[in-house]
Amino acid sequence: MRTQWNEVRRKAVGRLGERIFRGTDELFERASTIETDAVPDPDTFAWTTRLERDWRSIRREADDLLLHRPLLPTFQEISRDQKRISPDDRWRVLFLYGFGMRSELGCALCPETAAVLDRIPELETAFFSVLAPGKHVPRHRGVSRAFVRCHLGLRVPSAAERCRMEVDGEELHWREGEALLFDDTRPHEVWNDTDEERVVLLLDVRRPMRADARALLSAMRALLLRSRYVQEAVANQRRWERTRGRALARALRGSSTIAEAHHDNPRA
Numbered sequence: 001m002r003t004q005w006n007e008v009r010r011k012a013v014g015r016l017g018e019r020i021f022r023g024t025d026e027l028f029e030r031a032s033t034i035e036t037d038a039v040p041d042p043d044t045f046a047w048t049t050r051l052e053r054d055w056r057s058i059r060r061e062a063d064d065l066l067l068h069r070p071l072l073p074t075f076q077e078i079s080r081d082q083k084r085i086s087p088d089d090r091w092r093v094l095f096l097y098g099f100g101m102r103s104e105l106g107c108a109l110c111p112e113t114a115a116v117l118d119r120i121p122e123l124e125t126a127f128f129s130v131l132a133p134g135k136h137v138p139r140h141r142g143v144s145r146a147f148v149r150c151h152l153g154l155r156v157p158s159a160a161e162r163c164r165m166e167v168d169g170e171e172l173h174w175r176e177g178e179a180l181l182f183d184d185t186r187p188h189e190v191w192n193d194t195d196e197e198r199v200v201l202l203l204d205v206r207r208p209m210r211a212d213a214r215a216l217l218s219a220m221r222a223l224l225l226r227s228r229y230v231q232e233a234v235a236n237q238r239r240w241e242r243t244r245g246r247a248l249a250r251a252l253r254g255s256s257t258i259a260e261a262h263h264d265n266p267r268a
Contacts, residue, residue, distance in 0.1 A: 021220065025145040025185055031213030032145075038168040038186045040148065045205070047120045048179040051152055054116045055177040059154040061110040062128050062199050064252060065094055071248040072130065073240045079233045085140050090132035095237060097126040099230055100221070105241045109249060113201065122206035128154075131198040136191050142184035146217045147204045149184040153177060155199035162193040174200060 029036045034044050042048045051058075065072060072092040076083040082091075096106040096114060100123075107114035110128075117126050124147055131137070142149070153174035157163045165172045168186035182188070184204075192198045206217065224230055 021144040022185070024216065024220070027216070028145045028207060028209060028213055031209040033208045033210065034148075036145075036183070038183050039170060039172065040181045040183075042179045042181055044148075044181060045150075048150065048181070050119060051116060051150075051179055051201075052177055054112070055152060055154065057112040058110075058116060058152065058201055059176075059199075061113050062130075062154050062201070064255065065109070065128060065248070066130065066197070066199070067255065068248055068251045069130075071244045071251065073236075073244070075129075077240065078236045080236070081229070085137055090135040091137065092130045092132075093127045095125075095127040097123055098233065098237065099225060100124050101234070103237060103241070105245050105249065109252060117203075120203070120205065122208075123203065124206055125202070125204040127202055129200050129202045131190065131192045133157075133192060133195045133197065135198075137189060139187050139189040141187055144217075144220075145183065145185045146207050146209070146213070146220075147184070148207050149182055150203040150205065151180045151182075152201040152203070153180070154201060155197055157192065157194035157196035157198060159194045159196075163191070163196075163198050165190045174198065 034040065069092065072094055074089050075086050075091045075093050078093065078095065078098075094106055094109070095103050096110065096117060097103065106127075107117075117123060129151075151174060153176045156174045156176050160173050160175075163174065165174075165182075165188060167182045167188040172180060172182070174180060206214075209217070
């Protein structure tokens with residue numbers, strides 16, 4: 001009975017927090033110092049050029065991870081609420097940053113990617129996102145317009161027209177080595193109707209805004225970081241790191257290709 005009550009309370013608090021964050025969308029949009037289109041121009045941020053310049057080294061690290069695919073967590077293993085849109089094992093992730101917090105293990109496993117991320121200001125979240133063949137992510141929305149999402153295409157199926165995302169009614173396709181920005185508070189949906197995986201590096205950065213809006217976001221983030229929602233996700237990430245994450249680190253160290261790439265980085 002207590003477990004059921006805790007689950008009901010967790011969901012109720014989560015819905016309340018979501019309403020509070022979404023209630024600020026118009027405020028953050030008005031305070032934005034960059035365009036607020038559903039799909040902004042990639043050149044909105046200077047760092048997208050550096051991201052695209054280094055995409056091949058990032059992809060090499062993603063490919064190394066995929067050699068040990070079963071050790072990667074599913075999205076809902078880390079964030080339980082993602083089960084609403086992905087109840088199966090066909091969406092796997094590897095977090096380097098979450099809620100502004102750095103995963104030391106994730107960054108050690110992918111040091112070249114981590115070095116690129118270190119140069120991105122106002123970074124909130126960063127993880128490799130792997131969609132299996134045939135995966136469909138139903139229509140959903142992010143919780144706050146205070147952030148802008150970026151996908152860096154790393155592995156795009158050869159039948160690219162059958163691997164797509166729709167954002168606020170606009171159909172989008174990934175290209176390897178190219179950054180794609182969008183507002184994830186707009187309704188969006190993803191299909192991988194191919195027999196190949198789709199792999200991107202997913203980033204969230206804090207939206208450039210007026211000082212008053214930045215202060216409000218800082219206060220909201222402080223409350224969010226103390227919430228059960230975030231604390232549970234952090235605990236799940238640490239649990240994965242202690243178990244399959246360590247196994248993944250050992251597997252990568254045992255790979256000759258990884259050994260050469262990371263010869264000067266014993267943490268990797």
